[in-house]
Amino acid sequence: MPLTRAEPAAGTEDTGAVAPAVDLVLGASACCLACIFTNPLEVVKTRLQLQGELQAPGTYPQPYRGFVASIAAVARADGLSGLQKGLAASLLYQGLMNSVRFYCYSLACQAGLTQQPGGTVVAGAVAGALGAFVGSPAYLVKTQLQAQTVAEMAVGHQHHHQSVLGAMETIWRQQGLAGLWRGVGGAVPRVMVGSAAQLATFASAKAWVQERQWLPEDSWLVALAGGMISSVAVVAVMTPFDVVSTRLYNQPVDGAGRGRLYRGLADCLVKIWRQEGPLALYKGLGPAYLRLGPHTILSMLFWDELRKLAR
Template sequence: MACAVVLIQAQMAPAVDAGDMVSPAMDLVLGASACCLACVFTNPLEVVKTRLQLQGELQAPGTYPRPYRGFVSSVAAIAQADGLWGLQKGLAAGLLYQGLMNGVRFYCYSLACQAGLTQQPGGTVVAGAVAGALGAFVGSPAYLVKTQLQAQTVAAMAVGHQHQHQSVLGALETIWRQQGLLGLWRGVGGAMLRVTVGSAAQLATFASAKAWVQERQWLLEDSWLVTLAGGMISSIAVAAVMTPFDVVSTRLYNQPVDRAGRGQLYRGLADCLMKICQQEGPLALYKGLGLAYLRLGPHTILSMFFWDELRKLAARAQHQGT
């Protein structure tokens, strides 16, 4: 997802005691670890979302079978076809993606904080967006494999192109052999745009959503529930702006390619957007919207919780060592 933890780090940075600060390298490790832990819990939502977003590809509404109709029924269908472990398809690739993407994001954002760039007007938004875009670029091959693995299932439940990968390493090797180095970054433009837009939306809404909850005095001001409520409210805006780009990224990442590595279904981001709107209607750009929202809130909070706890442990160990 997205830039949730970088956002929360940005909101909390002024309040962090100097004694609790950690180095950019440590933030890289802790941030990547926290998001990987969160991924274990939210990956099933990614699997369902991917299937929903691929369903009906290049077919007019009402002319294709719909094995996936909603969250509960989709979970049941996947579990029946692939077993309960099928809900964790692509987990290894997802962990690799979270580690690479968030490691880069945290490191770059921490460097920006260290250099004082985030103290400048608009610096937080720019630093978060740039760090997110760089992270998305580095993690793109892992996201590509994750999407293709999550789409794989039995013929009766198949949606989108079926790549028949056997493992993460096998998928990377196959793509490298058939499409070359650039093939591993196919669709990266859509992914970078998705993360950048999502980062900007979350940075613009999280602080105000959290302040609004605090003003209502429904919860204790220092309660973790305030962060939870702010994250869930902010996630509405993030899901709304990110989902169309998420759908496009899923389609671009999963499409088959010819011998020259060119997509056989879409020529690029704009072509994919146009074909989806023409053949499935504009609302098709919001396939998986509910799941995107359900994932963003929990992933934000879980990432934040794990990051905060790991950071406390690291700061305590650093203090004891000195």
């Protein structure tokens, strides 16, 4: 989920090449294209993060064990098409969230805010927070659809939605408009932290690769290598928030629309730590990295190519 512009050098910004409105369309399109390839990893990650929810270690079934075995388990239970569960909601989320993020960050670049000390991190975090808020309903539905499976392979609460629009209609009818933003308290910190980490590390990682002269200076492989290095930092800081966000979005609610399992971000963190141990906050770490790495790289590659066409 890249927010970085195509920097000519570390610490500089190419603010005049593409207008913010164009960046909005190109950035969202690039991330949606990448999502098509990485959504199966998102399905596996969601299932792993829900496994063992609020149950003592060793007392719950674990139908998903490891990355490769979990992919096979999803395919056996839901068919090959099950690996693309929630794709429409994922595309909607990527389009909404990244259009807002790219546009806001591009505006910050134009205003020169990113040239100030720490400006890149702050602009990325604020843009990420706004994007996460706008895209929250789509992420809510995506999580619930991806968790749905046959009874013997089910983890977490099963909502039994039939479609994206059907899910939104059900949530609206049962919980009101606010219900579509349930769990946003976990999503906003997740995207803020991820955006800030990515923006703070990508340019320096790419510059480090260029200094080593392992690859041609103008090659797209430089951005690819920089993105993979940067994604390690992003995954390290994002995964605990990602686990909490998944749990908050998927939990059942009472008649008043309040979560039955967790009261909010802090309550969820404490319960996971106490009942499943601190390492549970890194559930799905392997799939998370294998999803975020290719997603970052593909998004940046598609974005660069689309920006070339736009220019």
